[in-house]
Amino acid sequence: DAGVTQSPTHLIKTRGQQVTLRCSPKSGHDTVSWYQQALGQGPQFIFQYYEEEERQRGNFPDRFSGHQFPNYSSELNVNALLLGDSALYLCASSLPAGGNEQFFGPGTRLTVL
Amino acid sequence: AQKVTQAQTEISVVEKEDVTLDCVYETRDTTYYLFWYKQPPSGELVFLIRRNSFDEQNEISGRYSWNFQKSTSSFNFTITASQVVDSAVYFCALSGYTGGFKTIFGAGTRLFVKA
Numbered sequence: 183d184a185g186v187t188q189s190p191t192h193l194i195k196t197r198g199q200q201v202t203l204r205c206s207p208k209s210g211h212d213t214v215s216w217y218q219q220a221l222g223q224g225p226q227f228i229f230q231y232y233e234e235e236e237r238q239r240g241n242f243p244d245r246f247s248g249h250q251f252p253n254y255s256s257e258l259n260v261n262a263l264l265l266g267d268s269a270l271y272l273c274a275s276s277l278p279a280g281g282n283e284q285f286f287g288p289g290t291r292l293t294v295l
Numbered sequence: 296a297q298k299v300t301q302a303q304t305e306i307s308v309v310e311k312e313d314v315t316l317d318c319v320y321e322t323r324d325t326t327y328y329l330f331w332y333k334q335p336p337s338g339e340l341v342f343l344i345r346r347n348s349f350d351e352q353n354e355i356s357g358r359y360s361w362n363f364q365k366s367t368s369s370f371n372f373t374i375t376a377s378q379v380v381d382s383a384v385y386f387c388a389l390s391g392y393t394g395g396f397k398t399i400f401g402a403g404t405r406l407f408v409k410a
Contacts, residue, residue: 215398217400223402223403224299224386224388224400224401224402224403225340225386225400226400227397227398227399230397237395238394238395238396238397240397270338272340274340280328280390280392280395280396281327281328281345281347281390281396282345283330283342283345284340284342284398285342286332286339286340286341286342287339288337288338288339289338289339
């Protein structure tokens with residue numbers, strides 16, 4: 183049973199560029215959430231997708247956008263990258279009901295120079 | 296507003312010692328869920344436990360135990376007879392009805408277990 187997978191593992195970009203991160207949820211899960219984890223901090227909720235729509239959003243600017251595909255996989259897009267966007271980006275999948283445990287992928291380490 | 300506070304930034308213990316990780320939460324919801332996750336050096340968060348707001352029973356799973364007290368808004372995690380493999384960052388998290396069940400994480404407690 184495949185768990186949550188994310189690609190790429192690492193990414194280096196320069197300020198102003200755009201980046202797309204990808205996530206495939208655990209088999210049987212249809213809800214995908216994205217988190218940003220800065221060094222030494224806890225994960226910060228970016229948004230959650232269910233049935234191809236953004237269901238919840240955290241306190242992140244519109245530069246952060248996402249998409250969910252019919253097969254439940256998801257993408258996180260970040261435009262106009264800033265140095266402060268450097269972080270570990272985590273994808274988590276779950277069943278849709280509120281309060282379910284989440285299963286996390288290994289993350290994508292984004293470095294913005 | 297919802298908030299999770301893990302006041303202990305780092306804890307260092309010697310193998311076989313017991314250790315308790317503290318978690319204090321804030322929410323106005325009556326329906327909410329509390330979680331503990333483990334993040335080993337590999338970086339992938341691993342789910343440990345979920346507790347809903349209507350179930351204050353303590354839980355034990357092997358060397359792990361959790362103490363949920365609504366009166367003090369705390370959900371503490373104890374590792375008995377710690378092992379080197381327990382070294383990781385541990386996160387407490389809250390998911391509440393008002394916030395649409397968005398998950399709010401604490402800042403984490405880094406646990407070092409020395410042989």
